[in-house]
Amino acid sequence: MHSFAIVGAGxxxxxxxxxxxxxxxxxxxxVLEKESDFAAHQSSHNSGVIHSGIYYKPGSQKSRFARAASQSMTAFCQAHDVNHRICGKLIVARDNEELKRLDVSYDNGRRSGLRVEKLSSEEVRGHEPHARVHGGLFVPEAGIVDYKDVCRKLVDRLKNLGVEFRYREEVRALKEERGHLGVFTRENSYKVGMLINCAGLHSDSVALMQGLSAARKQFQVVPFRGDFYTLKASRAHLVKGLIYPVPNPKYPFLGVHLGRLISDKVEVGPNAALNFSREGYDRSIVSRELARTLAFPGFWKMAGNYWKExxxxxxxxxxxxxFLRAAQRYVPEIQLDDLDTVHAGIRAQTLSRAGRMLDDFEVLTGYRSVHLINAPSPAATCSFEIAGFIVDRVARHRAEH
Ligand SMILES: Cc1cc2nc3c(=O)[nH]c(=O)nc-3n(C[C@H](O)[C@H](O)[C@H](O)COP(=O)(O)OP(=O)(O)OC[C@H]3O[C@@H](n4cnc5c(N)ncnc54)[C@H](O)[C@@H]3O)c2cc1C
Structure with a gap:
């Protein structure tokens, strides 16, 4: 019998x-992980940005977590020798309308206690000589890291602390039994005191295995694909740091941006398009999951609200x-040939039955279980804060039962 089983090594x-x-x-x-290694999905297919929290409503869970997280993630990287850089981020406006919207982000940032600088178009060029925009904000606390490196250090540390890792173990069924929860994979079964579901794109399916009626009726994960193009090495000098668009208040994703990775490659992306399957990195894969998405009433309500985007x-x-047009909005010198290889990440975005994309990190509790059913960006940045939030729930749950 294990005291705890964690589903998912993201x-x-x-x-x-x-x-x-x-x-x-x-x-x-x-730790039970269905793939043969850690961080096989979202945690290694993202933009690698340490977010600062400027986008979120001051006082909201995301704003509080991200404020604390940019520091805790940086502290972890420093303590464990993970390559990272606090390079700051530019949010840039293309016209007067966007300049007005930038003021909202500026106010959000200041009210959340962030340092934010307003920049004229010339001042933007001081940071990014090839950018042609009307003006921008600079947020010095944002940074870059490879979250797979963070995961590698976490795995090493956990192994040293005696945590057992079982790969190629897909959790397929859960059974509530007296005094424990039965956890079933294809070949094995485990008796656990408490299960913590961090299954990312499949977190709703794992919650459903326990028949959590709230999950069944209310929520579903919908996969949103994000494609990234890498800029040719000979043109990487066109982007020095992170150049983000002004957020669209009607759409929860941050929009195609240009960003230098910790590896020094420059990427353009990600977009946010409905994907046919949860792990279908190849666009041609159409799975039964598409039918599941289409059968969920919340999907059609969301589609009605966001059909244009x-x-x-x-x-x-x-x-x-x-894609090129999106990049040229900020750096007109980028040409079609400069966009080299393409790869994708797939976001787990939980939708409510009413068609709302859940914004906050969301946790459900069941018999001897805690399920993290919504952890969109900036969840990688906020991993330690979300983890603390889950463990508080676990402690409360154990005290009550
Ligand atoms: C394109 C993109 C860009 C992003 N950019 C950023 C960014 O710049 N900054 C930021 O902070 N966040 C970003 N995010 C968000 C961030 O990457 C995710 O929120 C975070 O990685 C989620 O981690 P996770 O552990 O919940 O999920 P995952 O990394 O997906 O891990 C879940 C794990 O559970 C396993 N699993 C699933 N089902 C089962 C099962 N039944 N049994 C056993 N194992 C199972 C999976 O194999 C997987 O390994 C981005 C995400 C994407 C996709």
Whole structure:
């Protein structure tokens, strides 16, 4: 019998595991991961940005977590020798209308206690000589890291702390039994005191295995694809740091941006297009999951609200020219030939039955279980804060039962 089983060796499963180990030093813990290695999905297919929290309503959970997280993630990287850089981020306006919207981000940032600088178009060029925009904001606390490196350090540390890792173990069924929860994979079964579901794109399916009626009726994960083009090495000098568009208040995704990675490659992306399957990195894969998405009433309500943005994003996903236009809005010198290889990440975005994309990080509790059912960006940045939030729930749940 294990005291805890964590489902999913993504950054949130790993960070939660560390917090569990710190809070319950004598507990026996197993991590069950369906792939053959850690961080196989969202945690290694993202933009690699340490977000600062400027986008979120001051006082909201995301704003509080991101404020604390830019520091805790940086502290972890420093303590464990993970290559990272606090390079700051530019949010740039293309016209007067966007300049007005930039003021909202400026106010948000200041009210959340962030340092934010307003920049004229010349001052933007001081940061990014090839950018041609009307003006911008500079947020010095944002940075870059490879979250897979963070995961690697977490795995090493957890192994040293006696945590057991079981790869190629897909959790397929859960059974509520007296005094424990039965966890079933294809070949094995585990008796666990408590299960923590950090299964990312499949977190709703794992919650459903326990028949959590709230999950069944209210929520569903919908996969949103984000394509990235890498800029040719000979043209990487066109972008020095992170150049983001002004957020669209009607759409929860941050928009196609230009960003230098910690590896020094420069990427353009990601868009946010509905994907046919949760792990279909190859666009041609159409799975049964599409039918599941289409059968969920919340999907059609969301589609009604966002159909214009949705069509544009899907079009961009198939059309390199459309991607180029998004990049040229900020750096006109970028040409079609400069957009080299393409790869994708797939976001787990939970939708409510009413068609609302859940914004906050969301946790459900069941019999001997805690399920993280919504952890969109900036969840990688906020991993330690979300982990702390989950472990508080676990402690409360254990005290009550
Ligand atoms: C394109 C893109 C860009 C992003 N950019 C940023 C960014 O710049 N900054 C930021 O902070 N965040 C960003 N994010 C968000 C961030 O990457 C995710 O929120 C975070 O990685 C989620 O981590 P996770 O551990 O919940 O999920 P995952 O990394 O997906 O891990 C879940 C794990 O669970 C496993 N699993 C699933 N089902 C089962 C099962 N039944 N049994 C066993 N194992 C199972 C999976 O194999 C997987 O390894 C981005 C995301 C994407 C996709």
């Amino acid at each position: 950054i949130l499963g790993l960070a939660t595991c560390l917090k569990i180990r710190e809070r319950f030093p004598d507990a026996s813990i197993v 949705g069509v544009a994003e899907i079009w961009r996903s198939y059309n390199k020219q459309a």
